Amino acid sequence: MKVLEGIRVLDLSVAMSGPFAAMKLADLGADVIKVEPLSGEWQRHAAAGGARGNEVNASFLSLNRNKRSLSVNLKSPEGMATLHELVDTADVFLQNYRPGVARRLGVDYETLRARKPDLVYVSVSGYGETGPYAQRAGQDILLQAMSGALFSAGRPGEAPTPAPFFLVDAFAAYSAFEGALAALFHRQRTGEGQLVEVNMLDAIIAAQAQEISVRTVGGVPQTRTEHIHAHSYIRAPYGIYPTRDGYLALSFAEPATLATLLDEPRLAHLDAERDGFTHREEISSLVEERLREADTAHWLDVLGEAGVWCGPVYDYDDLLQDPQVRHNRSFVTYEHPTEGEVTTPGFPFRLSASPQAVLRPAPRNGEHTREVLHDLGLDEETVRRLEKENVIHSAPASEG
Structure with a gap:
């Protein structure tokens, strides 16, 4: 039995931090339903590094395995009613809208808690739900720059060099994953749901616990050097x-x-x-x-x-050829119905009693719309009507 088998997660997030957190829950066995607009999440169509797939791009594939896709128009009353019915069956609700958007859509914590008091509601933002920067774009390099980390390496007078991957998104995703698990454990003990708030700024600050404490506790300023040195608070070389x-x-x-x-x-x-x-x-x-x-x-x-x-x-x-990486099976390979053989980074930890596996490839947009709605008790006639009225989108069976 998978660790999170029987747990249902509604993933309304986009880009990296939210989908990455939700995928980690899916890898542990949760039924993660990715709720997408009729056109699909934008990351399906955004070619990171120019890596365009046949129908689905590499970024989406890397962040959405083991999920089901429900494609629904949340701007329609019937689409929102469908989502609310799903909330009644869910354990975790995850979103990373900009502050205020969830309330306008009617999917904020207070609204959903009124329907399902034991819901674990995970909200991921860039800078926090309130405050002077709440409406700023929470983009990775902007938060790397703000975090203070970039002045711990490099040469004086030269522009700081950011990490060459989405470092802040990753830390925020792990924080959301950790928060969701903690809240589920609390609910198991008490029966209470709760709001889990994660913001990217706090995540990258917390990740620098040692470095920032050297400044705040030890009083040592960051000092960059003329010669090669990767960290201002670590001795040479x-x-x-x-x-x-x-x-x-x-x-x-x-x-x-x-x-x-x-x-x-x-x-x-x-x-x-x-x-x-x-x-x-x-x-x-x-x-x-x-x-x-x-x-x-x-x-x-x-x-x-x-x-x-x-x-x-x-x-x-x-990296792909390294013998230790191969020994660890650090990457997973699976077949995708439109993209063929897909190889992506795998699981960061192992469970001896309930090991993770890729049971579902990253879904096509609306691939599981019919399945999810039938789970809710909707008959085929109703599903067909919703398709005709553009309330939902369902991937044709011929696609895979």
């Missing part, structure tokens, strides 16, 4: 260094050890704890100079055999 043929990641190496391995006697007198922070510039400069003299494979052998923490710098193709 620490970062991605050029080699003769590529790059090498280096972390927490003892200067005295490097003095021998790199044949750099100027490092010998430096102590890691005493000098690793105050002499960051000098240490990083000397290490960078020496590492350029040989290939990455050479340094991985020399440093690795001596127990120095170092590693390769991969692109995605390298």
Whole structure:
């Protein structure tokens, strides 16, 4: 039996943070119904990186496995009535509308709680439901920039470099997933539903608990360096260094050890704890100079055999071929009715008694509309009428 088998989730979210959280609930066995407009969620049609599929783009596939799709027009009274009936059968309701939109649509927490008092209602926003920034666009790079994190690395005078993936969306998704599980556990104990509010700003701030505390508790300001250093609050050497043929990641190496391995006697007198922070510039400069003299494979052998923490710098193709990644089965592959073989990142944790699996590919828009409405007790004649009146959309059976 799956951990969340018997739990129904209504996923009205779009983009990444909400759908990613809902997918994690689906992977644990919840019946996640993705409620989409008649045209489908916009992410179906947005080609991230130019990766256009036959009918469904890569971003959507990566965030919506193990879900069913109900395509319904919530601007129609009958469509909204259908959603409200579904709420009566649901355990979790998840949305990431901008603050105020859910209330205007009639799907805010207070409205739905009146129908179903034990509902777990998860609301994800960019900056919070209220406050001076509540109506700002909660887009990942904007929140990375605001979070303070970007001034913990790089060189003074140079523009900060953001993370090359949707870091804030991911942290917000995990926070929403965690909050939903906690609220479900509370409900199991007490019978009470509740509102779970997650915002992307708080999520990325909380993720920096150590770094921000160094400033707030220790009083140490962020100071960027002229030479390679990946984190202003970690002693040198620490970062991605050029080699003769590529790059090498280096972390927490003892200067005295490097003095021998790199044949750099100027490092010998430096102590890691005493000098690793105050002499960051000098240490990083000397290490960078020496590492350029040989290939990455050479340094991985020399440093690795001596127990120095170092590693390769991969692109995605390298990652897919790595033996540990293959051993871990970090990716999952499944067949999709329109996109063929799909390979995406898999599950971040394993359960021995109830392992996760891809039981459903990411759904076509409205693929399960009929199934969901029949679950509610609507007969075929009513479903056909709703289709003709553009209240719902149902994917034709011939599509897959």
